[in-house]
Amino acid sequence: MGWIHIVGVGGIAMSAIAQYFLEAGYKVTGSDLNSNQLIEELEKKGAEITIGHQQDNISTDIEKVIYSDAIPEDNVELVAAKKYNLERLGRSQALKLIxxxxxxxxxxxxxxxxxxxxxxxxxxxxxxxxxxxxxxxxxxxxxxxxxxxxxxxxxxxxxxxxxxxxxxxxxxxxxxxxxxxxxxxxxxxxxxxxxxxxxxxxxxxxxxxxxxxxxxxxxxxxxxxxxxxxxxxxxxxxxxxxxxxxxxxxxxxxxxxxxxxxxxxxxxxxxxxxxxxxxxxxxxxxxxxxxxxxxxxxxxxKWSGVKRRFEVLYAAGDKIVITDYAHHPSEVDVVTATLERIKTTKKKVVIFQPHQYIRTNRLFDDYSGVLDKELDQKIVSKIYKVREQVLEAELDRLGVELSQTISSGEIYYCNQLEEVKEWLEEYDQNEQAIYLFLGAGNIDDFAREWVAEFN
Structure with a gap:
């Protein structure tokens, strides 16, 4: 079998493509900006992963270079692959082949x-x-x-x-x-x-x-x-x-x-x-x-759901912790309505991390009143930036405005996730609650790290 290199291998879809080629008998290498659990699992299965994109990751012996949708055309590895006349496939083209x-x-x-x-x-x-x-x-x-x-x-x-x-x-x-x-x-x-x-x-x-x-x-x-x-x-x-x-x-x-x-x-x-x-x-x-x-x-x-889709991370004693990938305004509306309808004596807390500056800005009006629900506490954190060149101050400005339009009731805006953690630790000492973490960014990692501290 040949050699497949995957740029952006740590993404959820790209890691699955890497697994396919590993099981098919190919040599699989890859790169990503940061390590994660998916990369660690690929390495256990024999993939060779480099943290960071660099020209040296590309060899003329590679049969195909597959890249994530998040990778720009001027990425150093894609540029090198083009220089060596290697076959380059986007994610969907790889799926077509598979x-x-x-x-x-x-x-x-x-x-x-x-x-x-x-x-x-x-x-x-x-x-x-x-x-x-x-x-x-x-x-x-x-x-x-x-x-x-x-x-x-x-x-x-x-x-x-x-x-x-x-x-x-x-x-x-x-x-x-x-x-x-x-x-x-x-x-x-x-x-x-x-x-x-x-x-x-x-x-x-x-x-x-x-x-x-x-x-x-x-x-x-x-x-x-x-x-x-x-x-x-x-x-x-x-x-x-x-x-x-x-x-x-x-x-x-x-x-x-x-x-x-x-x-x-x-x-x-x-x-x-x-x-x-x-x-x-x-x-x-x-x-x-x-x-x-x-x-x-x-x-x-027998169905037990999908990770990050109203996934219960913890349910014991005085609290339940749930995480969900929802980030589009209508998704946030539907998922928080699900939290609202749960019959419980526990308080209901939602922590929402908006995803992408461009999406948040273009769909801003659609967020209006989305959190106007019978929830006990509402928190909005700073927008999670993806594939965007935008100043931190502008992210913060839009995040503050979003927190003011997403709910007419009391709501907290946190500039950093560390502020969210401080708020949670103080609140958690005094209340029995269901905590719902929403967003497609690193809010899920934050929720899992918080739950890990319970044990």
Whole structure:
């Protein structure tokens, strides 16, 4: 086998690609700016990782250089690879190569694609299908974001960032929802809608979505050369419909209706209609792939979620600590509403770290009132900067303004995570509470480090 080098190997998706090539027998090297647990796991499996990007990491013996979407074209390693005429592949091009002989099942949408693709993998695996997957999150049932098998099915998270999901062909697809996001990629909502419509047009045989998306994309499902089925909650016109919903602590129960007929009662770990919709999307894919509803009910009885998706890090004594990847305004709205609805005598505390200056600035008005909920304490930390040239003072200014618009009630703004820690330590001494940490940046690491101090 040849030699693969991966630039930005420590990312959640890139680490999965590295694992694929390791298992396929390739020599795998890589680089990233900082070490993390994913890199440590790759090193244990035989990958050679360099911390820091440098020209010396590139050799003429390398067969392919694969790079993350976060890596700019002027990166010294990409420049060296071009100088040596090495084959260079972006993440989506690498996924196209990996899945070229497979039936790809992808889940895409502005929100929920990680959870939905993970649920699909869980359903197919429990139903006895030989399924492979590369997903942008750690599946707790598999303790991994990657699995390779000999079967035909390959589950991918269809990432719209950089229009990646248009670079490979999906046979089956799920489109969860559409909201404007990634203003650094898409000029406006119409530009984003055009990309999603192209995704639908490129599908091989089957689409699972909902009526709202059909209306947004102005789809005439009768004109499409694929089968289209819909999901909904208390929507009898949907092919797969959830009714009689009940929540107990962190678990949801619902009756499944298929084509208007009551099937069975399902149980899933997770709260909120959005989690039930994602379960219905996975059920639709499983049904299309020939699984019985009994098999899928069993799959969800074993489902234990995805890392950073309303993940319970700690639950003992006087506190519960939860972490979630939510950072888009509507995600923050939905996830904090989930916290709000939990029946408990404990106080409810949310700590939100905004993600990306560009996103926060462009979507600023959408954050208005998002935290106007019955929560006991609300904290906003400074914006987590990604791939952006912006002064710290400007990050701080926008963060302060965001804290003032995101809630009309009392709210704390913290310039540094160290300030958050000081606040938590003082509050935690006096209250029983549920703490919800939100954001796509290093707020998750912060939460895990705080929990580690409890033991």
């Amino acid at each position: 899945t070229k002989d497979k039936d790809v099942i992808s889940a895409t949408g502005t929100h929920g694609k990680t959870t939905t693709s993970a649920m699909i993998a869980q359903v197919l695996e429990t139903g006895g299908k030989d399924v492979s997957f590369i997903i942008g999150g750690i599946l707790n049932n598999f303790a991994s974001n990657f699995k390779i098998d000999q079967g035909d099915y390959f589950v991918l998270e269809g990432d719209e960032y950089g229009r990646s999901f248009l670079q490979y062909k999906s046979e089956l697809g799920v489109l969860t929802n559409i909201e404007y996001d990634h203003p650094d990629i898409y000029q406006d909502l119409d530009d984003l809608l055009a990309a999603y419509k192209e995704y639908v047009t490129n599908l091989g045989s089957y689409l699972v979505t909902n009526q709202q998306v059909i209306e947004q994309l102005k789809l005439d499902t009768l004109d499409l050369e694929i089968e289209v089925e819909t999901v909904g909650v208390n929507q009898p016109e949907a092919t797969f419909n959830a009714v009689e919903i009940e929540e107990q602590e962190l678990t949801s129960y619902f009756d499944l209706e298929y084509q208007g007929q009551r099937v069975d009662r399902f149980e899933i770990e997770g709260l909120g209609d959005y989690n039930i919709k994602h379960a219905l999307e996975a059920i639709a894919i499983g049904n299309y792939c020939g699984l019985s509803f009994a098999e899928m009910k069993e799959a969800f009885s």
